[in-house]
Amino acid sequence: MFNAKAYSAASATSSLASATIPRRDPTERDVQIEILFCGICHSDLHYARNEWPDVLPAVYPCVPGHEIVGRVTKVGPGVVKHKVGDQVAVGCLVDSDHTCPNCKAGFENFCPNLTLTFGSVDKHGTAPMTFGGYSDSIVVDERFVLRIPAHLDLAGAAPLLCAGITTYSPLRRFGVGKGQKVGIVGLGGLGHMGTKFARAFGAHVVVFTTSPGKTEDAMRLGAHEVVVSRNADEMKKHAGSFDFILDTVSADHDINQYLNLLRLDGNLTLVGAPPKPLALSSFALIFGNRSVSGSNIGGIPQTQEMLDFCGAHNITADVEVIPIQKVNEAYERLLKSDVKYRFAIDMASLKSE
Ligand code: NAP
Ligand code: ZN
Secondary structure (H helix, E strand, O other): OOEEEEEOOOOOOOOOEEEEEEEEOOOOOOOEEEEEEEOOOOOOHHHHHHOOOOOOOOOOOEEOOEEEEEEEEEEEOOOOOOOOOOOOEEEOOEOOOOOOHHHHHHHHHHHHEEEOOOOOOOOOOOOOOOOOOOOOEEEEEHHOOEEEEOOHHHHHHHOOOOOOOHHHHHHHHOOOOOOOOEEEEEEHHHHHHHHHHHHHOEEEEEEEEEEEEHHHHHOOOOOOOOEEEEOHHHHHHOOOOOOEEEOOOOOOOOOOOOOEEEEEEEEEEEEOOOOOOHHHHHHHHHHOOOOEEEOOOHHHHHHHHHHHHHHHHHOOOEEEEHHHHHHHHHHHHHHHOOOOOEEEEEEEHHHHO
């Protein structure tokens, strides 16, 4: 066991603060990683503030962070996938049972015994719970450590590990591509990645935002059209015309107004996880054979596929790089939808703690 530096929350109402946490020494198939950058996902904030108490009750102290990129510093004797010096990445998952049908199909994200990067019971007993990426190092089973294409900017690559795969996966599942009209709701971390992917897949992309000031950026990021969703007339113009809509909103909002924009058999997939249940009008579904789905990050094979796609198409997140000392301020800005379009923590800033 060794000590790592981290930023941790002591309770749902306390700020994140400097802390020391235990990490296990690499076992047979483990990779030890020096963390260089870690993205800030809105899920980090939901969890650290215990906003999902019935689904994923927070355990403290809590070290968030699941958009991790870094360099391998040590490997266990049985490691075959990675070697010291490699640039690697870790997302939301650090272990699973490898035996259930979902794991066997490459959907570790739906394993009944999965270990999340933070807030899961630590199978190795190093700590009561797993600790995430707001830290200078992490030790992870090699099967959950991904390769990053060498030429990608590392800070911009970090958010691919959650915002990237969470939007890539449903767009692929619903076959988004040429000839389709696709909506992306909410231009934050997930939304801006969804916009880039939907554009790269060849769809006609419409971004829905509550922030009129994001219009120009949305076009630069890949949108063909931008709709300010609080403008009812603008919304009406798109009634019954979308093949697919990806909803990334983190707070309570009216999904029925988006369902009404779907054409016959259209689908709206929710990836946003607002703490309170959303109200659903059955008529918005009945009139048009429409459906609503959910999507949860993605499995390890698809996460590697997404990273390789990003390498081939030069796709990274637009990041605002911050020192870890600004993490509490970044959380407040997330709540005001004031992020362009993902915060990435430069972990070198932890050295001064
Ligand atoms: P984010 O960067 O804060 O972006 C959320 C965006 O939603 C905001 O930028 C804003 O966009 C819009 N929004 C915020 N409050 C709103 C409101 N009251 N009404 C309408 N729109 C509002 O968050 P994120 O990191 O992208 O995460 C988004 C959600 O996805 C979170 O709930 C997170 O927990 C969840 N998530 C789910 C998965 C999964 O596997 N399903 C994975 C990661 C994250 P505009 O300014 O453009 O309106
Ligand atoms: Zn996330």
